[in-house]
Amino acid sequence: MKGSLIIVGFFILGIIAGMTGLLHIDDFGFDVSFTALAMLMFCVGIGVGSDFSALKSLRTQSGVMLLLPLITIIGTLAGCSAISLLFPDRSVSDMLAVGSGFGYYSLSSIFITEYRGAELGTIALLANICREIITLLGAPLIYRWFGPLAPISSGGATSMDTTLPIITNVSGKEFVVLSIYHGFVVDFSVPFLVTFFCSF
Incomplete structure (x- = not known):
């Protein structure tokens, strides 16, 4: 929970800096968001590389674990279908x-x-x-209530990049490779599913 509060604190500081004109994203002369993400991925890579058991973890995962992206997709779409009942002005x-x-x-x-x-x-x-924000801030609670796979599913396509550090911190290094695999598969499905549902 402490880590989530620190993240929120930096987010709020960033909003204040932007609103007051103290800092502007263009002042840095480079893509700050991409650089920060690259550094996060580098640090996660160091953590995985220094722990060989994490690299071997995907081999030891059961076939059911490898179905996690499919479960995430089905669960999300089922939730969206249920929520659509609360918004009759919007189609399913x-x-x-x-x-x-x-x-x-x-x-x-x-x-x-x-x-x-x-x-x-x-x-x-x-x-x-x-x-993404719910995963970044709520991962510790999601883990506590639903287990180590829940933060990965919650992250969706972001489980391989922006939410990976918090997932690693909460669920453990043994789930890093599974999280990256999950994010890649879900990420790959986005353009196909979005355009498919938009075509109706």
Whole structure:
């Protein structure tokens, strides 16, 4: 929980710095977000590389574990279908298209804006950002309530990049390779599922 509060604290500091004009993202002269992500991945790589048991963990995972991306996709789409009952002004296909972003907000919102307009595209952007933030901040609680695989599923497509450090910290290094595999498969499904549901 302490780690999540630190992350929130830095997020708030960033908002304040941006709003007050103290710092602007263009002041750095390079892509800060990409650089930060690259450094996080480098640090995770060091952790995995120095622990050979983590690299071997994927071989020891059961076949059921390797179905985790499919379970994440089915669970997310089932949840979106259920939530659609609360929004009668939106079609089920709209809700499924938004959910099919799986946290990959940049790509999914672009596709949805192109197919269904800016309003639904903005909803998709916010919904998928929320999924990522919930994973970043809530991973310790998600782990405590549902077990080590739950933060990986919660992260969706982001489990191989932005949420990987917190997943590693909470679930353990033995789940790093599975988390990357999960993120890759779910990430790969995004353009196909989003465009499929947008076509209805």
